[in-house]
Amino acid sequence: MTDETKPQSAEERLIARYFKPLATHPGAFGLSDDAAAIAPPAGCDLVLKTDGVIAGVHFFPDDPPDTVARKVLRMNLSDLAAKGATPLGFLLAVALPQGTEEAWLAGFARGLGEDAELFGCPLLGGDTDHTPGPISVSVAAFGAVPHGKMVRRAGATAGDRVVVTGTIGDAALGLALRRDSSTAKRWELTRDQQDHLTSRYRVPQPRNAIAEILRAHASAAMDVSDGLAGDLAKLCRASGVAAEIACADVPLSDAARMALAKEPVLIETIVSGGDDYEILATVPPGKVAAFKQQASGAGVNVTEIGKVSAGRGEARFLGPDGKPLALAHASYSHF
Amino acid sequence: MTDETKPQSAEERLIARYFKPLATHPGAFGLSDDAAAIAPPAGCDLVLKTDGVIAGVHFFPDDPPDTVARKVLRMNLSDLAAKGATPLGFLLAVALPQGTEEAWLAGFARGLGEDAELFGCPLLGGDTDHTPGPISVSVAAFGAVPHGKMVRRAGATAGDRVVVTGTIGDAALGLALRRDSSTAKRWELTRDQQDHLTSRYRVPQPRNAIAEILRAHASAAMDVSDGLAGDLAKLCRASGVAAEIACADVPLSDAARMALAKEPVLIETIVSGGDDYEILATVPPGKVAAFKQQASGAGVNVTEIGKVSAGRGEARFLGPDGKPLALAHASYSHF
Numbered sequence: 001m002t003d004e005t006k007p008q009s010a011e012e013r014l015i016a017r018y019f020k021p022l023a024t025h026p027g028a029f030g031l032s033d034d035a036a037a038i039a040p041p042a043g044c045d046l047v048l049k050t051d052g053v054i055a056g057v058h059f060f061p062d063d064p065p066d067t068v069a070r071k072v073l074r075m076n077l078s079d080l081a082a083k084g085a086t087p088l089g090f091l092l093a094v095a096l097p098q099g100t101e102e103a104w105l106a107g108f109a110r111g112l113g114e115d116a117e118l119f120g121c122p123l124l125g126g127d128t129d130h131t132p133g134p135i136s137v138s139v140a141a142f143g144a145v146p147h148g149k150m151v152r153r154a155g156a157t158a159g160d161r162v163v164v165t166g167t168i169g170d171a172a173l174g175l176a177l178r179r180d181s182s183t184a185k186r187w188e189l190t191r192d193q194q195d196h197l198t199s200r201y202r203v204p205q206p207r208n209a210i211a212e213i214l215r216a217h218a219s220a221a222m223d224v225s226d227g228l229a230g231d232l233a234k235l236c237r238a239s240g241v242a243a244e245i246a247c248a249d250v251p252l253s254d255a256a257r258m259a260l261a262k263e264p265v266l267i268e269t270i271v272s273g274g275d276d277y278e279i280l281a282t283v284p285p286g287k288v289a290a291f292k293q294q295a296s297g298a299g300v301n302v303t304e305i306g307k308v309s310a311g312r313g314e315a316r317f318l319g320p321d322g323k324p325l326a327l328a329h330a331s332y333s334h335f
Numbered sequence: 336m337t338d339e340t341k342p343q344s345a346e347e348r349l350i351a352r353y354f355k356p357l358a359t360h361p362g363a364f365g366l367s368d369d370a371a372a373i374a375p376p377a378g379c380d381l382v383l384k385t386d387g388v389i390a391g392v393h394f395f396p397d398d399p400p401d402t403v404a405r406k407v408l409r410m411n412l413s414d415l416a417a418k419g420a421t422p423l424g425f426l427l428a429v430a431l432p433q434g435t436e437e438a439w440l441a442g443f444a445r446g447l448g449e450d451a452e453l454f455g456c457p458l459l460g461g462d463t464d465h466t467p468g469p470i471s472v473s474v475a476a477f478g479a480v481p482h483g484k485m486v487r488r489a490g491a492t493a494g495d496r497v498v499v500t501g502t503i504g505d506a507a508l509g510l511a512l513r514r515d516s517s518t519a520k521r522w523e524l525t526r527d528q529q530d531h532l533t534s535r536y537r538v539p540q541p542r543n544a545i546a547e548i549l550r551a552h553a554s555a556a557m558d559v560s561d562g563l564a565g566d567l568a569k570l571c572r573a574s575g576v577a578a579e580i581a582c583a584d585v586p587l588s589d590a591a592r593m594a595l596a597k598e599p600v601l602i603e604t605i606v607s608g609g610d611d612y613e614i615l616a617t618v619p620p621g622k623v624a625a626f627k628q629q630a631s632g633a634g635v636n637v638t639e640i641g642k643v644s645a646g647r648g649e650a651r652f653l654g655p656d657g658k659p660l661a662l663a664h665a666s667y668s669h670f
Contacts, residue, residue, distance in 0.1 A: 035384040037485040040375045049370040050426040079369045091385040093473040133468015138428040140475030150372040
């Protein structure tokens with residue numbers, strides 16, 4: 001992604017107009033060089049992550065373009081948060097079909113710029129191409145943690161408590177609403193409740209506010225992107241432990257609670273649907289109260305949902321009858 | 336990109352089989368965590384770059400998959416080289432159509448792994464998705480330079496000499512051969528010469544061997560990816576200078592020289608076609624001899640092709656008659 005004093009090509013003009021204003025970090029050189037240069041904070045490790053979205057796979061082609069930008073950036077910010085890292089910046093790769101309207105790009109860049117500012121994660125560089133395929137956006141995000149202090153998936157031990165931030169299942173229900181609007185009526189949702197679920201699908205709320213608190217308290221953590229059940233199983237496998245969750249303790253929004261009351265089978269969608277972008281963590285029992293209190297002070301609700309025990313990767317979810325749910329698919333896969 | 340002891344999904348199986356063996360850096364955690372963590376070398380800036388390829392746009396769908404992997408990694412390595420940076424590692428984003436044969440992925444991973452090893456640039460993490468579009472691969476590469484020492488596009492001053500590494504135009508001629516095999520006959524190329532041009536298009540030779548030498552001698556540099564003429568103009572605009580190149584001094588391979596002898600109009604393809612992935616640099620006159628000698632010692636041929644003068648971004652190419660070429664397109668654009 002380059003820009004010169006006199007933009008020469010259509011690509012250069014678009015970059016100069018929409019992306020150069022976002023490249024506020026001095027090391028981005030106003031997108032006028034081949035690469036960015038940043039001085040990493042002394043004594044820190046770099047935390048590196050890439051994740052992306054494709055139209056028709058991860059978002060709907062008619063989703064507002066600013067929400068597409070927010071989602072792809074926030075997906076990556078959510079991983080930095082779960083690893084205890086402070087954002088430093090990101091690189092952007094965008095592939096656009098010929099004939100993509102400039103209004104789409106304008107909305108995309110606006111959402112991207114607002115979120116880059118909001119989360120203190122500036123655009124450092126990028127790559128723009130035309131594609132015969134659908135709109136595709138990939139972000140590579142960089143953060144910093146004190147040396148050796150990245151919060152790992154491995155680290156949970158028997159006795160630790162399992163906690164999650166925010167509420168679970170909203171995005172999966174929002175996706176179901178987007179796919180079939182008749183479900184809103186069946187679930188007897190108000191307009192506000194529908195909007196809540198849809199917006200949780202479109203624009204996740206990464207928990208970067210508690211990255212440092214997480215480093216201080218969690219024995220292991222990851223973000224919930226592919227469904228709570230599947231992601232907890234991944235954490236348990238990486239840590240060599242088991243975990244048991246009471247579904248009744250999984251935090252739900254009013255909208256999700258309403259839908260679940262109408263259709264109890266939705267518990268499966270809630271605990272195994274994707275796109276939550278909340279943080280799943282394990283915390284030694286003596287630290288749970290302090291973690292919850294400090295997170296709450298940072299504006300993030302943390303709920304204890306279960307317990308870690310000895311095991312080999314089993315993640316059990318107990319239903320209202322106290323018996324384990326048999327989940328058809330523990331996690332959502334785009335692949 | 337994740338892997339667990341018991342891979343659960345098709346994506347996890349493919350990652351475990353093909354990409355985990357490439358994640359040799361301890362900070363990649365064997366792709367078993369959400370993000371990578373690396374300790375950047377003390378006193379260094381990070382140099383960050385992203386570039387990618389799309390089937391049917393940047394490579395032919397029937398190109399050997401190992402060459403696709405090599406090309407996309409080397410495109411990014413070439414930028415690190417031109418900025419004087421030592422590679423630290425890379426993130427990979429791959430979007431594959433449903434039904435992509437496993438043999439394709441196996442070849443891709445083999446080429447990627449061999450080049451990661453060859454250039455000391457390990458896979459740190461990634462993202463794999465299915466796409467309704469063509470195969471798309473994006474790399475984000477990271478390198479290190481001593482603090483403040485990234486070689487910039489801006490920095491050339493009047494009197495500096497313009498130099499390039501290797502030979503120019505091979506890839507653009509190789510692309511022309513791939514598009515229309517009858518050209519080989521018209522240009523009277525041997526089989527070896529055809530293979531040379533085609534392989535230069537498919538697999539560039541990034542000049543990472545001279546990154547440190549470049550830092551010590553160049554006033555400005557960039558890699559030649561969009562055509563020598565257009566890229567030199569970019570460097571001149573960023574530096575606020577002009578440059579004049581004698582086409583006769585532009586280094587050519589035997590194959591390119593043969594083709595040009597048959598069709599003198601190919602000089603335009605040679606100086607404005609893309610995909611060279613050589614380094615274009617400006618060097619103060621007193622440092623040219625040492626630069627050439629040290630680069631040669633590192634196995635890289637450097638040729639002086641012109642001179643920087645006062646100006647405002649003009650890059651002139653003088654033809655055999657001593658008059659400036661009128662280039663229809665100074666650079667190749669995929670956009």
